[in-house]
Amino acid sequence: MARVYNWQIGREMSYWYPEARPKRQFAAVFDINKCIACQTCTLACKTTWTSGRGQEYMLWNNVETKPYGFYPLAWDVKLLEMLNGQRWKGRVYLGQTIFEAAPAGERVLGWRPQAQDYAYPNVGEDDCAGEISRGAELSLPHAHWFFYLARICNHCTYPACLASCPRGAIYKRPEDGIVLVDQSRCRGYQECVKACPYKKVFFNPMTGTSEKCIACFPKIEQGLQPQCFVNCIGKIRLAGWLSPPGQARPDNPVDYLVHIRKVALPLFPQFGLEPNVYYIPPVHVPERFLEQMFGPGVSEALAAYRSAPRDPELAGLLCLFGSTEMILARWRRQGDWVVGADEKGVEVVRVPVREPVYVRAAFDTQRQIMRTNCP
Amino acid sequence: MTIVTRVLVGLSITLLAGGVACKRATAPSLEVIAIPVQKVPSDPGDSAWERAPEHVARLLVQDVVEPRLMKPSTAEVRVRAVTAAGEIAFRLEWEDPVRDDMPGPGRFVDACAVQLPRKIEAEVPNPQMGEAGRPVEITFWRADWQAWAEGRRDDIRSFYPNAAVDHYPFAAPSLKQGSPEQAEMARRYAPAEAVGNRRSGPREQPVEDLVAEGPGTLAPAGKTVSRGKGRRWDRGWRVVLARPLPPGLAPRARTQVAFAVWEGSHGEVGARKMRTGWIPLLLKETP
Numbered sequence: 001m002a003r004v005y006n007w008q009i010g011r012e013m014s015y016w017y018p019e020a021r022p023k024r025q026f027a028a029v030f031d032i033n034k035c036i037a038c039q040t041c042t043l044a045c046k047t048t049w050t051s052g053r054g055q056e057y058m059l060w061n062n063v064e065t066k067p068y069g070f071y072p073l074a075w076d077v078k079l080l081e082m083l084n085g086q087r088w089k090g091r092v093y094l095g096q097t098i099f100e101a102a103p104a105g106e107r108v109l110g111w112r113p114q115a116q117d118y119a120y121p122n123v124g125e126d127d128c129a130g131e132i133s134r135g136a137e138l139s140l141p142h143a144h145w146f147f148y149l150a151r152i153c154n155h156c157t158y159p160a161c162l163a164s165c166p167r168g169a170i171y172k173r174p175e176d177g178i179v180l181v182d183q184s185r186c187r188g189y190q191e192c193v194k195a196c197p198y199k200k201v202f203f204n205p206m207t208g209t210s211e212k213c214i215a216c217f218p219k220i221e222q223g224l225q226p227q228c229f230v231n232c233i234g235k236i237r238l239a240g241w242l243s244p245p246g247q248a249r250p251d252n253p254v255d256y257l258v259h260i261r262k263v264a265l266p267l268f269p270q271f272g273l274e275p276n277v278y279y280i281p282p283v284h285v286p287e288r289f290l291e292q293m294f295g296p297g298v299s300e301a302l303a304a305y306r307s308a309p310r311d312p313e314l315a316g317l318l319c320l321f322g323s324t325e326m327i328l329a330r331w332r333r334q335g336d337w338v339v340g341a342d343e344k345g346v347e348v349v350r351v352p353v354r355e356p357v358y359v360r361a362a363f364d365t366q367r368q369i370m371r372t373n374c375p
Numbered sequence: 376m377t378i379v380t381r382v383l384v385g386l387s388i389t390l391l392a393g394g395v396a397c398k399r400a401t402a403p404s405l406e407v408i409a410i411p412v413q414k415v416p417s418d419p420g421d422s423a424w425e426r427a428p429e430h431v432a433r434l435l436v437q438d439v440v441e442p443r444l445m446k447p448s449t450a451e452v453r454v455r456a457v458t459a460a461g462e463i464a465f466r467l468e469w470e471d472p473v474r475d476d477m478p479g480p481g482r483f484v485d486a487c488a489v490q491l492p493r494k495i496e497a498e499v500p501n502p503q504m505g506e507a508g509r510p511v512e513i514t515f516w517r518a519d520w521q522a523w524a525e526g527r528r529d530d531i532r533s534f535y536p537n538a539a540v541d542h543y544p545f546a547a548p549s550l551k552q553g554s555p556e557q558a559e560m561a562r563r564y565a566p567a568e569a570v571g572n573r574r575s576g577p578r579e580q581p582v583e584d585l586v587a588e589g590p591g592t593l594a595p596a597g598k599t600v601s602r603g604k605g606r607r608w609d610r611g612w613r614v615v616l617a618r619p620l621p622p623g624l625a626p627r628a629r630t631q632v633a634f635a636v637w638e639g640s641h642g643e644v645g646a647r648k649m650r651t652g653w654i655p656l657l658l659k660e661t662p
Contacts, residue, residue, distance in 0.1 A: 051544050052564020053531055054575075105443035112481035112642075115535070166442060166591050166646050183566040187593070188574050189645035191442060193480065203480045205534050208574025209567040 008269035009093035016163035022177035027242030027276040029264045034236040037148040044231035054206025060213035068124030072117035075199040097272025108195035147282040153200040153213035154275030164195030197271045235322025263304040265294035316353040324349040404428040406655035409456035415464040419613035427455035434649035440590045444647040448638040464617035471611040475639025476518035483644040485518040486637040495623035504587040513585040514601040520581035632656040
C-alpha cells in the first residue's frame with residue numbers, strides 16, 4: 001500500500017499504487033436539480049455501447065430515484081452499512097476509506113452483487129421519502145422528497161476496480177484519466193465488480209469478461225462530449241477537464257464549478273476514490289441526507305447554487321450545459337453573453353446569460369384572433 | 376444351493392477379486408507416477424485410469440498474494456497419471472457436491488489446473504505461478520467450458536431461461552444472416568471476443584494452455600494444444616487433462632507438478648483457490 005493524497009477527504013490515505021495523476025483528468029458536472037429521469041442518457045449509452053449479448057441488463061449509464069432507487073439493488077447503502085458509520089471533522093474525513101477498511105486477504109472492502117440485483121434497474125422510481133410527522137407544508141427542503149441521480153463511471157483518480165484487479169487488466173489512461181478494462185487481459189474474475197463501490201463495472205456472462213463505461217473515449221479523443229451528455233434533453237451535464245485543486249483555473253468551466261465556486265460535489269467522497277463526476281446537489285432535499293452522499297460541502301454548494309439568479313457568472317456558466325457537443329476547456333462571460341471556448345480560447349459556442357422573454361398581448365389585433373400558448 | 380444362488384456367489388467372488396486387484400494397483404503413492412499406456416483414456420470414467428497409482432494431494436489455501444482465499448474448501452485432489460505417444464495426462468478427482476458451470480454476476484465456476492515447470496531441471500521455480508524468467512506451463516479446465524464443449528446453446532437463455540431480448544444490432548433485418556457485415560456488427564458488441572480473448576462461448580476443448588512467470592502474469596500460451604474432459608461422479612468432478620510432454624521429460628526423468636482446484640459456489644476464482652505445492656512427478660518406463 002502506498003500513501004496518496006485525496007483532496008476530497010482532505011488528507012492522505014492508503015492506496016494499492018502510488019499517486020499517478022494523469023496529464024489531464026476527464027471530469028463532469030451533473031446538475032441534479034435539472035434531471036427529470038427521462039432516461040434519454042441511459043438509452044443513448046445503451047444503443048451506442050451495450051446492445052450486445054450478455055449486456056441485456058447492463059447499464060453503464062443509469063438514472064435512479066433517491067433515496068429508494070438503486071442499480072444494482074442497494075449498491076450504496078450496503079457499502080455504507082459495511083463501513084459502519086464513519087465521521088468527518090470539517091472537511092477532513094476521519095473514517096476509513098474502502099482501501100483502509102479492506103479485510104485481511106482483500107485489496108478493497110467490497111461486495112458482490114448477484115444477477116437478481118440488476119434485474120430491476122428502475123426499482124424505487126419516484127418513491128419519495130418523507131417526514132410525515134412534520135406535516136406536508138410546501139417548504140424547502142420539502143417534507144416529502146426524492147431526486148434523480150444520474151450515474152456513470154466516475155473515472156476515479158484512485159479507482160477501486162483498478163486496485164483490485166490481480167492481473168493489472170484495468171488501467172487509467174495517462175492522457176485523459178479515463179479508466180478502462182483491457183478486454184484482452186481480463187479473465188472475468190470479477191474482483192473489480194466486487195471492489196467498485198459505485199458498481200459501475202459489470203460482468204458479461206456471454207463474453208466472460210467484465211465491461212464498463214469507457215467515457216465514449218473515441219468521442220473524447222475528437223474533442224466531443226460523450227453520448228449521455230449530448231443527448232441529455234434537460235441539459236444537466238457538462239464534460240471537461242478537472243485540474244488538481246492547487247492548479248484550478250477560473251476560466252476552466254469544471255474547475256470553476258468544482259474548485260472555485262464549490263457548487264458541485266463528488267459522490268460518496270468518503271469511499272476514498274476521488275471520483276470525477278461532480279453533482280450540484282438538489283435544493284429541495286434535507287441536507288443531512290445530502291451530506292452523507294456528497295460530503296461536508298453541501299451547505300456551501302447549495303448556497304452558491306441558490307445565489308445563481310443574482311450571479312451572472314455562475315448563471316452564465318450553467319447556461320453552457322448542453323449548449324454544444326464540443327468539450328469546452330475554457331469559458332468567459334461577455335456582458336449578457338457567455339462564451340464557451342476550446343483550449344486555445346477560440347470561441348465554440350455563445351449563449352445568452354438570460355434567455356429573452358417576450359410577452360405578447362392575449363389578443364392579436366392584426367388578425368382579430370385570440371392567441372394561445374401552443375404554436 | 377440353487378443355481379441362482381451359485382451364480383450370485385460366483386459373481387460376488389469375481390467382483391471381490393476384481394476389487395482387491397483394483398485396490399492393489401491403486402495404493403496411494405507419495406509421488407505422481409505416470410504409467411505408460413497405449414493410448415490416453417480421454418474419458419475420466421475409463422477403467423484404465425484405475426491401473427495408474429493414485430496420489431492424494433492435500434490442498435492448501437492460496438494465502439500468499441491478494442486476493443487470498445481465507446477459508447479452505449476442497450480438502451484434497453486424487454491424481455492419477457499416464458503417458459503415451461508424447462503426451463502426459465492426469466486425471467483429477469475431487470469431491471464437490473454442487474455442479475457450478477454457469478458463470479454470472481457473483482457466480483463462479485468449478486475448475487482445476489495442472490502446472491509443470493517449462494524447463495526440466497533440478498531447481499524448480501516458485502510453485503505459486505512460477506517466477507520471472509522461469510515460467511510455468513498450466514493446463515486449465517473450466518466446468519462452463521465443458522458445458523460449451525458439450526453443446527450448450529449459444530444464447531443468453533442458456534444463462535437466464537426467461538430472458539426477454541428486444542433486439543440485438545446484429546439481428547437487424549437489414550443485415551443478411553451469416554454475412555461478414557453481420558459478423559462485424561456482432562463483434563462490435565463483444566469486445567473481448569473481438570480481440571481474441573474468448574472467455575466464454577462454444578468451443579471444442581474445455582481447456583486452455585497458459586504460461587505464467589509469477590502471480591498476476593498469467594497469459595494464454597500461443598495456442599492451446601492440450602485436451603481435456605470433465606465429468607461429474609456422484610460426489611464431485613473427475614477431469615482428464617492431457618498435454619504434450621514437456622521437452623526433456625522422458626521415461627525415468629523426474630520433474631515436479633502442482634495442482635489447483637476452484638470451488639465455484641465457494642466464490643473461488645483466479646487467485647482465490649485451493650492449490651498444492653510442487654509434488655514429484657515420475658514417468659515410468661514401458662515394461
